[in-house]
Amino acid sequence: MIGDAISHSVLPGIVIAFLLVGSLESAWMIIGAGLLGVLTTFLIEFFHQKGKLQTDASIGVTFTWLFALGVILVTYYAGNAHIDQDCILHGEIAYVPIDLMYDDAGNAIGPKAVIVLSVVLVVILLFIGIFYKELFITTFDPDFANAIGISSSKWHYLLMGLVSLTTVASFESVGAILVVALLIAPASAAYLITQDLKWMLLLSSFFGIVSSILGYWLSYLLDGSIAGAMVTISGVIFGICYLVTVLKK
Amino acid sequence: MIHHVENPALEIHDLTVSYDKKPVLWGVDLTIPNGALCGIIGPNGAGKSTLIKSIMDLIPLNSGYVKIFDKELDEIRKKISYVPQRESVDWDFPASVLDVVMMGRYSQLGLFKRLRKADRDAALSALEMVGMEKYAKRQIAQLSGGQQQRVFLARALTQNPEIYFLDEPFAGVDAATEKAIIQILKNLSEEGKTIIAVHHDLQSVETYFNWVIMLNLRLVASGPTSEVFTPQFLEETYGGKLTLLSEVGELVKERGFHAREKQ
Numbered sequence: 001m002i003g004d005a006i007s008h009s010v011l012p013g014i015v016i017a018f019l020l021v022g023s024l025e026s027a028w029m030i031i032g033a034g035l036l037g038v039l040t041t042f043l044i045e046f047f048h049q050k051g052k053l054q055t056d057a058s059i060g061v062t063f064t065w066l067f068a069l070g071v072i073l074v075t076y077y078a079g080n081a082h083i084d085q086d087c088i089l090h091g092e093i094a095y096v097p098i099d100l101m102y103d104d105a106g107n108a109i110g111p112k113a114v115i116v117l118s119v120v121l122v123v124i125l126l127f128i129g130i131f132y133k134e135l136f137i138t139t140f141d142p143d144f145a146n147a148i149g150i151s152s153s154k155w156h157y158l159l160m161g162l163v164s165l166t167t168v169a170s171f172e173s174v175g176a177i178l179v180v181a182l183l184i185a186p187a188s189a190a191y192l193i194t195q196d197l198k199w200m201l202l203l204s205s206f207f208g209i210v211s212s213i214l215g216y217w218l219s220y221l222l223d224g225s226i227a228g229a230m231v232t233i234s235g236v237i238f239g240i241c242y243l244v245t246v247l248k249k
Numbered sequence: 250m251i252h253h254v255e256n257p258a259l260e261i262h263d264l265t266v267s268y269d270k271k272p273v274l275w276g277v278d279l280t281i282p283n284g285a286l287c288g289i290i291g292p293n294g295a296g297k298s299t300l301i302k303s304i305m306d307l308i309p310l311n312s313g314y315v316k317i318f319d320k321e322l323d324e325i326r327k328k329i330s331y332v333p334q335r336e337s338v339d340w341d342f343p344a345s346v347l348d349v350v351m352m353g354r355y356s357q358l359g360l361f362k363r364l365r366k367a368d369r370d371a372a373l374s375a376l377e378m379v380g381m382e383k384y385a386k387r388q389i390a391q392l393s394g395g396q397q398q399r400v401f402l403a404r405a406l407t408q409n410p411e412i413y414f415l416d417e418p419f420a421g422v423d424a425a426t427e428k429a430i431i432q433i434l435k436n437l438s439e440e441g442k443t444i445i446a447v448h449h450d451l452q453s454v455e456t457y458f459n460w461v462i463m464l465n466l467r468l469v470a471s472g473p474t475s476e477v478f479t480p481q482f483l484e485e486t487y488g489g490k491l492t493l494l495s496e497v498g499e500l501v502k503e504r505g506f507h508a509r510e511k512q
Contacts, residue, residue, distance in 0.1 A: 051270075130361060137352050141338045147305045148333035148356035148408070149323070195388040197343045 002041065003162065004182040005063035006165045011070025014168060019077065030116075030168050037164020038157055041065060045153075058082040091171045093226045098177050113173050120169040124162055128201070135159060136197065174227040180207060185234040189241040250376040250482070252472030254282040258443035259304070259413055264313035264498060266296070266303050273299050277313070281445065288448040288458035288474075292487050295465045297447045298334065301414050305331050306332060317412060322342045327356055330405035332415040334398050334491075340389055346400055346401065348370055353407030375406040380429055383411040395426030405508040414435065431457050434512075454478055 010033035017032025040062055047058040101112040109115070128135065134155050138145045142152035163183070170179045186207035190200045215230025222229065255282035268343060274296040281287055289297045292467070301306050304315050304321050317325050330353070354368040376382045378400040384392070392400065398418060405413055413434075419427050434444050438459075445462075448454065454474065455482040461478050463469040465487045470477040470486075 045306065057364055133352075133355055133358070133364070134360070136344070136348070140342050140349070141345060141352070143302075143305075143307055143333045143337055144404075145355075146307055146333060147326075147329070147333075149326045191343070195343045196392060197348075200343050213502065223305065240274070 002044065003163055003167070004180045005044065005059045006037045006040050006160065006164050007171070007180045007183065009063040009066035009070075010034075010036045010164055010171075011067055011170050012036060012073055013070075014171075015070055015073040015077070019073075030165060033168030034161055034164045037167065038068065038161050040164075041157060041160035044155075046200065096173055113169075115168050117173075120165055124166065127158075127162060131155075131158075174230065178227045178231050181231040181234060182211070185238050186211060186232070189234070189238040192238075192241045192245045207234065211237060250470045250472055250477055251279055251468060252476065256283065257281055258283040258285065258318060259445065260316045260319070261300075261304070262298075262313050262316075264303060264315065265311040266299055266308060267311055272311075274303065274464075275467045276424065277464075277468045279462065279468055279470075279485070280293045280464035281462075283443055284438060284441045285443055285445075285460040286434060286458050287443070287462060287464045288454055289445065289464060290355070290448055290451065290454060291464035291469075291484070295486075297464055298416050300462075300464065301416050301445070301447060304414060305329075310356040326349075328411040329459065330408045330410040330413050332401050332405050332417065332418060334416045335401060335420065336395065337416075340392065340397060342389065344389050345385070346387050346389060347378070347452065349389055349400055350375055350385075350403045350407060353404040353435060362375045371407045371409075372403070376400075378406055378433060379403045393423070395422040398422045398426060402433065406433075408441070408473065413445065414442040415444070417447045417449065451483070 013032035013034070013036030014029045017028045020032075021028045043062045044058045046057070047053045047061065048055050051058070053061070061243050075184060094111045099112045100108040101110060101115050106183060112159050116176040134145075134150055138152040138155040142156075145152045145155075158199055167179050168184070170182065187200070187204040189207050190203035194200050194203055211230050211234035215233040218224075218233060219229035259279075259281040261279050264274060266274040273294075277300065289300060289360065291297050299308065301479075304317075304322075312446075313324065317329060322329070329358075347369070350370055350372040351364055354364065354371060358368070359426055363372060373382060373385060376385055379402050381396065381399050381403060382481055384396065384400075388399070389400065402415075402418065405415075417435075417436075418430055422430070434446070434457075438444055448457070455478060458474055460472070461474045462471045463477060463482050465486045470482040
């Protein structure tokens with residue numbers, strides 16, 4: 001649920017970064033969105049602990065409010081061709097190959113989304129690889145982690161910062177709404193069929209890749225939205241995993 | 250009656266803790282001797298778990314301080330182990346028994362270090378101590394309540410600490426597990442380790458613990474079991490709580506306190 005909240009509430013961060021810097025430079029948007037993501041996590045925790053609100057209510061209030069703020073900002077500056085609701089909410093993966101990144105000499109070095117997402121991928125792999133045990137212990141038993149001197153809130157915010165990073169790096173391609181499905185569906189499917197955390201991480205990546213590839217071909221066949229088809233496939237994978245676990249019992 | 254000792258393992262001075270401006274622990278001041286096997290008893294909502302959590306610095310203190318072996322918590326964390334309430338974690342979490350037990354070794358590893366064979370061996374021998382060596386590969390979701398509690402104790406054992414804090418280690422466990430756990434705790438106590446556990450069952454206090462802390466928002470008594478586990482302090486601790494009062498009544502009757510009071 002926090003992934004869902006973050007994917008929506010990063011919107012004002014993106015827009016504010018765009019307004020301040022005046023360009024759609026990915027680095028700035030990622031920083032803006034990353035800050036908003038951490039702020040969202042912080043606000044959710046704050047309302048939950050200081051305001052005595054249930055977690056779901058706290059999530060609901062925080063992200064809808066920030067998202068609404070983002071929508072107002074986007075529509076207010078809708079005159080600009082580069083940033084509009086449609087692009088942010090739905091994304092368009094078909095534009096990825098033509099949105100190139102250039103080096104200083106002006107030569108194209110590759111599609112922007114591919115480069116940005118590759119960097120994000122490396123950052124995430126390194127983070128999980130190096131800090132696996134800290135993430136593991138603070139997620140499973142925050143009290144025990146705190147008791148032995150591993151701050152669970154610090155790791156929670158770092159993890160949520162990375163979720164924001166992933167979300168904003170992906171939203172240009174699949175949009176702020178469908179990115180939620182890609183965050184949650186492959187992982188949920190993996191959760192159903194394995195009880196080993198390392199396998200779960202590998203399997204959910206695998207399901208994500210399969211959803212992307214099959215989804216692309218599905219949309220090619222149907223001549224429909226690519227992102228929509230990808231999420232449909234990930235939903236189907238989840239359904240199959242669910243059936244498998246039910247039949248096993 | 251609050252029995253103070255020299256060179257205590259645990260010293261709590263004037264501790265006050267509150268939730269939402271409502272105090273849940275009020276002016277607690279006590280010392281526990283080194284090597285004590287100590288039970289914290291008191292009615293529901295008396296602040297037993299809160300006391301343990303405030304010792305572990307998991308909740309903010311309004312006033313007072315806690316010292317362990319005359320040191321601040323941060324200086325001595327590696328010598329302390331904490332066993333949270335079993336219900337405080339999600340047992341459906343994707344982890345094996347060995348994964349959880351090895352968490353006890355994280356404090357000694359520090360950042361960037363990976364678990365080694367020595368950590369694995371330590372975890373396996375801790376599992377052996379609690380009689381769970383056969384379950385090392387088992388997923389934690391498949392454990393019974395008693396087995397979960399044994400896993401938590403094994404995790405604490407791998408830290409090889411000097412002092413243990415256990416939050417309701419006997420809650421919802423089977424009789425065999427309870428017996429096994431108290432035997433381990435007694436052995437540790439004989440080795441000179443200090444153990445402090447939240448406990449509910451008044452019937453077993455005298456056989457389990459040699460030191461008792463009696464709590465009901467404020468500290469009613471702290472001292473050797475033989476001196477403070479008396480009808481007078483029990484009534485003072487549980488007074489007004491009807492169901493518990495009858496339990497105390499049962500206990501008093503069973504032990505024939507009536508006769509002595511009449512004399």
